[in-house]
Amino acid sequence: MIRGRCPICGKSFETPSMDAHPGFPFCSDRCKLIDLGRWIDGSYSVPEKVVEPPPEPDAPADVEEE
Numbered sequence: 001m002i003r004g005r006c007p008i009c010g011k012s013f014e015t016p017s018m019d020a021h022p023g024f025p026f027c028s029d030r031c032k033l034i035d036l037g038r039w040i041d042g043s044y045s046v047p048e049k050v051v052e053p054p055p056e057p058d059a060p061a062d063v064e065e066e
């Protein structure tokens with residue numbers, strides 16, 4: 001018996017074998033599809049490092065209007 005815990009809904013489940021549970025490690029095909037959808041949406045992708053452009057040297061830092 002293989003015990004698994006669905007990474008999507010957190011539900012614990014048991015299966016006699018991997019073959020008997022094609023959706024492993026998900027509890028059901030539904031959760032498997034949700035996971036697949038997340039990959040497609042890019043939710044799991046590593047966010048790109050945001051590089052802020054350096055401030056322009058000629059730009060006045062503080063302009064006080066009088």
Ligand SMILES: [Zn+2]
Nearest residue numbers: 006009027031
């Ligand atoms: Zn699940």
